[in-house]
Amino acid sequence: MIELDGLTKRYGDKTAVDGLSFVVEPGVVTGFLGPNGAGKSTTMRLIAGLDRPTSGTVRVNGKHYPGAPAPMAELGILLDARSVHPGLSARNNLLALARTAGIGRRRVDEVIELAGLAEVAGTRAGGFSLGMGQRLGVAAALLGQPRTVVLDEPVNGLDPDGVRWIRLLLRSLADEGRTVFVSSHLMSEMAQTATHLVVLGRGRLITEASVEEFTSHATAAGVLVRTPETARLGQVLAAPGVTVINDGTDVVRVSGVTAEQIGAAAWRAHLPVYELTPAHASLEEAFMQVTKDSIEYHAGATR
Amino acid sequence: MSAPAVQAPATAQAPAPATAAGPVTQARVVRAEWTKLRGLRSTWWCGLGAIVLIVGLGAAVAEGGAPYKVTAANTAAAAISDSLLGLLLAQLMLGVVGVLAFSGEYGTGMIRATLAVVPARLPVLWAKLIVLAGLVLPVTLLCAVADFFTATALESARGGSVISLAAPGVLRTVAGSALYLTVIVIIGLALGGLLRKTAAGLAVFAAVFFVVPIIAGALPHSIQGFAPYLPSNAGGALWGNPLATGNPLSPWAGFAVLCGYAVVLTTAAAWRLRRRDA
Numbered sequence: 001m002i003e004l005d006g007l008t009k010r011y012g013d014k015t016a017v018d019g020l021s022f023v024v025e026p027g028v029v030t031g032f033l034g035p036n037g038a039g040k041s042t043t044m045r046l047i048a049g050l051d052r053p054t055s056g057t058v059r060v061n062g063k064h065y066p067g068a069p070a071p072m073a074e075l076g077i078l079l080d081a082r083s084v085h086p087g088l089s090a091r092n093n094l095l096a097l098a099r100t101a102g103i104g105r106r107r108v109d110e111v112i113e114l115a116g117l118a119e120v121a122g123t124r125a126g127g128f129s130l131g132m133g134q135r136l137g138v139a140a141a142l143l144g145q146p147r148t149v150v151l152d153e154p155v156n157g158l159d160p161d162g163v164r165w166i167r168l169l170l171r172s173l174a175d176e177g178r179t180v181f182v183s184s185h186l187m188s189e190m191a192q193t194a195t196h197l198v199v200l201g202r203g204r205l206i207t208e209a210s211v212e213e214f215t216s217h218a219t220a221a222g223v224l225v226r227t228p229e230t231a232r233l234g235q236v237l238a239a240p241g242v243t244v245i246n247d248g249t250d251v252v253r254v255s256g257v258t259a260e261q262i263g264a265a266a267w268r269a270h271l272p273v274y275e276l277t278p279a280h281a282s283l284e285e286a287f288m289q290v291t292k293d294s295i296e297y298h299a300g301a302t303r
Numbered sequence: 304m305s306a307p308a309v310q311a312p313a314t315a316q317a318p319a320p321a322t323a324a325g326p327v328t329q330a331r332v333v334r335a336e337w338t339k340l341r342g343l344r345s346t347w348w349c350g351l352g353a354i355v356l357i358v359g360l361g362a363a364v365a366e367g368g369a370p371y372k373v374t375a376a377n378t379a380a381a382a383i384s385d386s387l388l389g390l391l392l393a394q395l396m397l398g399v400v401g402v403l404a405f406s407g408e409y410g411t412g413m414i415r416a417t418l419a420v421v422p423a424r425l426p427v428l429w430a431k432l433i434v435l436a437g438l439v440l441p442v443t444l445l446c447a448v449a450d451f452f453t454a455t456a457l458e459s460a461r462g463g464s465v466i467s468l469a470a471p472g473v474l475r476t477v478a479g480s481a482l483y484l485t486v487i488v489i490i491g492l493a494l495g496g497l498l499r500k501t502a503a504g505l506a507v508f509a510a511v512f513f514v515v516p517i518i519a520g521a522l523p524h525s526i527q528g529f530a531p532y533l534p535s536n537a538g539g540a541l542w543g544n545p546l547a548t549g550n551p552l553s554p555w556a557g558f559a560v561l562c563g564y565a566v567v568l569t570t571a572a573a574w575r576l577r578r579r580d581a
Binding site: 048049051052065066067069071072073075077080083085087088092093095096097099100101103140143144145 | 323324325326327328331332334335336338339342343344345407408411412413414415416417418419420421422423580581
């Protein structure tokens with residue numbers, strides 16, 4: 001569990017994080033969303049005690065992290081891919097961290113295997129691609145089997161295989177009862193991985209919501225349907241709360257009903273449908289809207 | 304293990320006692336720092352360089368000039384000091400090792416990983432200090448002893464005086480050179496931790512040890528009074544730095560002054576490590 005209470009960090013006269021208060025619960029994956037420069041990384045550095053808050057507090061598993069007797073058992077953190085020594089091999093990078101907690105080589109080899117780095121474990125980390133550096137950073141975060149895992153943009157630079165690996169990993173960590181807090185600037189990525197979202201904009205908390213809440217808000221933007229019978233489709237779907245917008249092409253944007261309902265209705269009316277696309281991109285749009293204009297979304301947000 | 308619902312990669316399994324994370328102790332942080340230092344190529348290159356310089360230059364000096372005759376003016380200890388001329392370059396290599404041991408972590412970003420697992424921070428500084436001093440002291444002592452035997456054997460073979468370790472000041476010179484280099488590596492480490500940038504740390508180190516003494520030597524005598532207290536000159540009193548003869552400080556007083564610099568810089572580095580954002 002991570003508890004932030006009025007957490008504020010100023011660098012000179014620039015406020016990077018402004019009065020953040022929220023709780024990251026164990027057992028679920030919590031996404032930390034915000035555009036670049038929103039203060040996500042600063043918040044994570046404050047959680048790990050690397051930066052001191054100007055005011056406010058942050059607690060990890062109920063404790064002040066820098067005072068924890070066994071830090072690696074409490075918190076594992078990936079800050080950015082480049083927090084490894086390029087002159088040390090992947091194994092020595094991990095071993096150097098493991099030694100501080102009395103963790104042996106066996107566990108180091110385990111996380112190397114887990115991160116898919118077995119073949120390059122003896123290679124100097126300086127030659128690693130962004131994706132491999134990312135895998136090494138994730139391996140380091142998992143070394144101590146921490147109760148809380150914090151990962152800053154873990155899918156950055158990963159190939160599709162790596163992205164899938166991270167998704168499965170995050171879920172299994174949460175299933176084991178750990179607290180999992182992952183930042184991203186990609187709403188679509190978070191929608192697939194997280195169950196809870198914390199959205200940050202310009203250092204301030206914009207909203208906290210479950211992914212369902214966020215998604216339902218977002219998918220209200222509609223479903224795109226391509227059909228030669230646009231007018232008849234409009235008649236078939238006509239109902240209170242349903243809007244069908246036709247911009248003159250063979251594509252209409254329908255909102256108020258799900259893609260499943262549209263497909264079924266079209267089938268019953270014998271209308272040919274060539275394309276039926278829930279407007280997934282509008283997830284990003286909703287996110288952009290939310291981060292641009294916090295007040296509008298606050299009505300739908302739950303605390 | 305939970306039921307394999309998805310074909311997931313092996314993940315962090317239920318904690319097994321043998322691999323669990325324990326408390327951070329100073330001894331564990333020392334092991335961690337040794338893992339880093341041992342794993343870096345620069346450590347071995349600089350260490351090898353220092354060995355070659357000390358012993359090799361010692362042999363070269365012993366072969367040069369007229370055979371050394373011990374007299375009242377030319378002491379046995381001064382002969383050994385001359386043969387240790389390689390220290391002047393070896394101190395640069397060890398200064399680099401010291402600075403890099405800290406600034407290298409800031410430059411690469413590894414410091415964030417290091418301090419995230421040792422959030423108390425100060426154990427990292429002490430561990431680096433212990434590991435560096437623990438490596439440099441025995442290695443440089445072996446170098447100095449090897450230099451002593453090589454140089455004295457070469458001198459006596461070509462007709463110079465036979466010099467034994469028991470001659471006045473000789474043992475102090477040999478052991479003192481290792482002590483000097485050990486404090487130098489600590490000063491480098493403290494500079495690296497204090498300044499955090501490799502370029503800044505090396506520039507200050509080189510300026511203080513190589514440039515300022517030369518400038519001080521060129522100043523009028525009336526304002527030269529601080530020269531013996533410069534770290535290289537003060538420390539040079541212990542091992543008889545041939546470029547800084549006539550130091551009014553006694554050997555051990557000079558070494559105490561050098562240690563004073565190391566203590567002040569290390570304290571400043573500790574303060575910065577503890578107080579400032581990483």
